Amino acid sequence: MSEIHVFGIRHHGPGSARSVRRALEELAPDIVLVEGPPDAQSQLPMITHAAMKPPVALLVYASDSPSQAVFYPFATFSPEWQALSFALERGIPARFMDLPLSHQLKTEEKEEAEGEKELHDDPLGTLARAAGYTDRELWWEHQIEQRSDARGMFEAILEAMTELRAHALFPPAHTREAQREAYMRKTLRAATKEGFQRIAVVCGAWHGPALVAPSSAKTDDAILKGLPKTKTEATWIPWTYSRLSYRSGYGAGIASPGWYGHLWQSGGHPGQASFTWVSQIARLLRDAGIDAPSASVIETVRLADALASLRALSMPGLAELTDATLSVLCHGDASPMNLIRTKLEIGESMGEVPEESAAVPLQRDLAAAQKRLRMKPIADPKPLELDLRNEHDRGKSRLLHRLNLLGIPWGRLQEIGAGKTGTFHEHWTLAWDPELTLALIEANIHGNTIESAATSKSSEDARNANLAGLTALLDATILSELPEATDSVLERLQERAALSADVFALMDAFPPLARAIRYGNVRQTRTEHLASIANGLFERIVVGLLPGCASLDDDAATRAREAIGRVHESVALLDRADLASEWTAVLQALLGRGEIHGLVRGSACRLLLEQRIIETVELERLARLALSPAAPPAAAASWVEGLLRGSALLLLSHDGLWDALDAWIASLSDEAFVEMLPLVRRGFSNFGAAERRRIGERVKNVGRGPQARAPSAGPVLDAQRAAQVYPVLSQILGVEIP
Known part of the structure; x- marks a missing residue:
C-alpha cells in the first residue's frame, strides 16, 4: 500500500525550505512529486549542474507563439528547489505534477477571450487575521520561517487548509484550479500504479487537502476532458531577487528576497x-x-x-x-x-544557468557575442562608455543598437552629444531583465543571428511605417551598421516623402540624412546614395515651409519651431553654401508674414540674429513691429518667447530690443498684463541664474545709464516711479532686482 505524504508550503521561504529538506531526509521517499509544469520535466537534471546558480527560472512558452509564456522562479531557499535537489542528488525519481502548460496556455487564451476570471482565496491572510495579525507576511515569518522545531508542522498546515477549504467559496469543477488538482491526483495515481511506496508531495499549502481527499479517476478524467493543447518549449533562464515578486506560474511574490537569502545562508x-x-x-x-x-x-x-x-x-x-x-x-x-x-x-542578485541549457539559435548567437565582447549580463544598472574609434567598442555599440531594433533594450543610450551619428563617444546604461529572454525567443522568428534578425525586422517595419517612423528607423539602422536594412528604409523613405504633403514630417526626416552624410565615415556607412534623397527632401521643405507655417495654433507652432531648429542645425552641419543660401532666404521670408505665428517668426529672427544676418537696426525694427500696440498681446508674447530661446548674452547688448519690450509691457492693460505674464515668464525660463541676473541689471538701465542711448526727446525717467515697477519685473524675470 502506497503512503502519500503531503508537504504543504509557501513557494519561497528559508524556513519552509529547511523544514521540507529535513522532512524528506526523515521520510526517505521513493519518489518526489513537486507542483510544477510537466512540460519542463526534461530540464530537471540541470538543477544539479555545477554551473547552475539560483535565482533562476523555468521559462515555458508556446512553440508557435512565444509571447504566451509562464515563468517559474526558484531561489536556493525555495522549498521546491530543495525538494528537487534532494531527490536528484540521491538518484530518487523527481517529477512535476501540475497541469501541463500545453493545456493551460490555450485555456488562458480562451478565458481571456470570454472574459472569465478565477476566484482566489487568501488562505494565509485568513489564518493571519485569525491569529490577530494584519500582515500575512509577518504571521508566516513568525509561525513558519522562525520555527526551530518543524515536527508536526506539515500536519498542522494540512489540517488548517482542510478547514479553510471547507468554508471557502471554491471554484466550480470546470475552472482552472479544479483542473490543476485533478491532474495532480492523476499523477499521484500513476505513481502508485508504478509501485512507489513512499510518495512525497511538495505543493502549495492550499492544494494539500485536495490531494488526500478521496476522488475517483472517472471524476478527474471528466474534469480534464476536452482541454485544448498546444506544443510548448522549456528552458532555464537567469532570474533576480527583485523579480521574485513576479506572480506567474506558482511563483508567489515575497516582500524581501534578499533577507530570505541571508537567512538561508546563515543556516538558521x-x-x-x-x-x-x-x-x-x-x-x-x-x-x-x-x-x-x-x-x-x-x-x-x-x-x-x-x-x-x-x-x-x-x-x-x-x-x-x-x-x-x-x-x-x-x-x-x-x-x-x-x-x-x-x-x-x-537585492539584485542574478543567477546563472549552464550553457548547455536549451536555447533558440538567437540566444546562442547573443551568448557568443556577449562572450566575444566580454559583456556579461547583470541585473544592476551599469554605465558603459564606448569610443567608436575602437573596433572592440564599435562591436559593443553595434550589438546594443541591433538588440534595440529587435525590442530587446539591454542597453539604454543616455547621451550621444551634438552630432548623434557623428560623435565618437556613446554613453549607455546596461541592465539585464530576465524578461528580455522571452523577447529574444520571440525575435528568433526574424532570423537565427542578431544581425540577420535585426535586418529582417527593420525591413519589415519599414514596409508599414509612416514618415516619422521611417526617420527613426533610418537612424537606428545606421547606428546598428546594417547596410541592407538602411537601403530598404531609404527606399521606403523616398517613396513616402514623394507622397507626403506634411512639410513638418519632411523636416523630421531631413536631420538623420544630414547626419549620415556628414558623419558616415564614423560607422563606415555608404553615403553616396543619401545625398540625392536629402537634396530632394530639402527642396520640398523650402517650397512648403511658408504655406505650412500659416495659421498655426500654439501646439502646431511649437512643433514648427522645433522642426525649423533641427533643419537649421542640419544645414549648418552639411556646410553647403547653396543650401545655406536657400535656407536663409526662407527664414527671412518668415519674418515679415503677418499670418505666421509669432513663435515661429520670433524663432526665425533668433536664428538669423545668431548668424549675424540681421543687424541691430533691423532687429529693432522687427521688434517694434512685433510688439506694436496693433499686435495682439498673445502674438507679441509668442514672438518674445521665440526670440528669447537660446543664450541671453546675444540679446543683452541690443538697446532697441529692450526699449521695444519696455514700451510693449507699458502699453498693456491690467487685464492683458495678467494674461500675458505666464507667457513672458516662459520666454525667460530657459535662461540660467547668472543670465537672469544680468538681464535684471539690464532692465534697470533701460532708458538711462551708460548703456542707454542719448535721449533725443521725451520725458526724463522718474526713478521713484520706476522703482515701483521693479517688483513686477522681478516676478516676470524670476530674479530679484535690487
Missing part, C-alpha cells in the same frame, strides 16, 4: 543571522558616506534581541532588525532605509 542560526545582517547594513551605509561604527552595530543587534523578547519571538525578524537599525544606525532618519530596502532587503 539566530545570533549569526542578526549580527551578519546588521554588519552588511553598516558596510552599505559606510559606502554611502554615512557613519556606522562597530559599537553601533553591536547596539543595534542588542536592541533587535530586546524587541524580539518584548514581542514574544524566538529570534529577531526583519521587522525587529529594521526598527533597531532605524533607531541606532540611522538615528531616526528614514532616508537611508530606502537604500537598505533596495540593496539588501530586496
Whole structure:
C-alpha cells in the first residue's frame, strides 16, 4: 500500500525550505512529486549542474507563439528547489505534477477571450487575521520561517487548509484550479500504479487537502476532458531577487528576497543571522558616506534581541532588525532605509544557468557575442562608455543598437552629444531583465543571428511605417551598421516623402540624412546614395515651409519651431553654401508674414540674429513691429518667447530690443498684463541664474545709464516711479532686482 505524504508550503521561504529538506531526509521517499509544469520535466537534471546558480527560472512558452509564456522562479531557499535537489542528488525519481502548460496556455487564451476570471482565496491572510495579525507576511515569518522545531508542522498546515477549504467559496469543477488538482491526483495515481511506496508531495499549502481527499479517476478524467493543447518549449533562464515578486506560474511574490537569502545562508542560526545582517547594513551605509561604527552595530543587534523578547519571538525578524537599525544606525532618519530596502532587503542578485541549457539559435548567437565582447549580463544598472574609434567598442555599440531594433533594450543610450551619428563617444546604461529572454525567443522568428534578425525586422517595419517612423528607423539602422536594412528604409523613405504633403514630417526626416552624410565615415556607412534623397527632401521643405507655417495654433507652432531648429542645425552641419543660401532666404521670408505665428517668426529672427544676418537696426525694427500696440498681446508674447530661446548674452547688448519690450509691457492693460505674464515668464525660463541676473541689471538701465542711448526727446525717467515697477519685473524675470 502506497503512503502519500503531503508537504504543504509557501513557494519561497528559508524556513519552509529547511523544514521540507529535513522532512524528506526523515521520510526517505521513493519518489518526489513537486507542483510544477510537466512540460519542463526534461530540464530537471540541470538543477544539479555545477554551473547552475539560483535565482533562476523555468521559462515555458508556446512553440508557435512565444509571447504566451509562464515563468517559474526558484531561489536556493525555495522549498521546491530543495525538494528537487534532494531527490536528484540521491538518484530518487523527481517529477512535476501540475497541469501541463500545453493545456493551460490555450485555456488562458480562451478565458481571456470570454472574459472569465478565477476566484482566489487568501488562505494565509485568513489564518493571519485569525491569529490577530494584519500582515500575512509577518504571521508566516513568525509561525513558519522562525520555527526551530518543524515536527508536526506539515500536519498542522494540512489540517488548517482542510478547514479553510471547507468554508471557502471554491471554484466550480470546470475552472482552472479544479483542473490543476485533478491532474495532480492523476499523477499521484500513476505513481502508485508504478509501485512507489513512499510518495512525497511538495505543493502549495492550499492544494494539500485536495490531494488526500478521496476522488475517483472517472471524476478527474471528466474534469480534464476536452482541454485544448498546444506544443510548448522549456528552458532555464537567469532570474533576480527583485523579480521574485513576479506572480506567474506558482511563483508567489515575497516582500524581501534578499533577507530570505541571508537567512538561508546563515543556516538558521539566530545570533549569526542578526549580527551578519546588521554588519552588511553598516558596510552599505559606510559606502554611502554615512557613519556606522562597530559599537553601533553591536547596539543595534542588542536592541533587535530586546524587541524580539518584548514581542514574544524566538529570534529577531526583519521587522525587529529594521526598527533597531532605524533607531541606532540611522538615528531616526528614514532616508537611508530606502537604500537598505533596495540593496539588501530586496537585492539584485542574478543567477546563472549552464550553457548547455536549451536555447533558440538567437540566444546562442547573443551568448557568443556577449562572450566575444566580454559583456556579461547583470541585473544592476551599469554605465558603459564606448569610443567608436575602437573596433572592440564599435562591436559593443553595434550589438546594443541591433538588440534595440529587435525590442530587446539591454542597453539604454543616455547621451550621444551634438552630432548623434557623428560623435565618437556613446554613453549607455546596461541592465539585464530576465524578461528580455522571452523577447529574444520571440525575435528568433526574424532570423537565427542578431544581425540577420535585426535586418529582417527593420525591413519589415519599414514596409508599414509612416514618415516619422521611417526617420527613426533610418537612424537606428545606421547606428546598428546594417547596410541592407538602411537601403530598404531609404527606399521606403523616398517613396513616402514623394507622397507626403506634411512639410513638418519632411523636416523630421531631413536631420538623420544630414547626419549620415556628414558623419558616415564614423560607422563606415555608404553615403553616396543619401545625398540625392536629402537634396530632394530639402527642396520640398523650402517650397512648403511658408504655406505650412500659416495659421498655426500654439501646439502646431511649437512643433514648427522645433522642426525649423533641427533643419537649421542640419544645414549648418552639411556646410553647403547653396543650401545655406536657400535656407536663409526662407527664414527671412518668415519674418515679415503677418499670418505666421509669432513663435515661429520670433524663432526665425533668433536664428538669423545668431548668424549675424540681421543687424541691430533691423532687429529693432522687427521688434517694434512685433510688439506694436496693433499686435495682439498673445502674438507679441509668442514672438518674445521665440526670440528669447537660446543664450541671453546675444540679446543683452541690443538697446532697441529692450526699449521695444519696455514700451510693449507699458502699453498693456491690467487685464492683458495678467494674461500675458505666464507667457513672458516662459520666454525667460530657459535662461540660467547668472543670465537672469544680468538681464535684471539690464532692465534697470533701460532708458538711462551708460548703456542707454542719448535721449533725443521725451520725458526724463522718474526713478521713484520706476522703482515701483521693479517688483513686477522681478516676478516676470524670476530674479530679484535690487
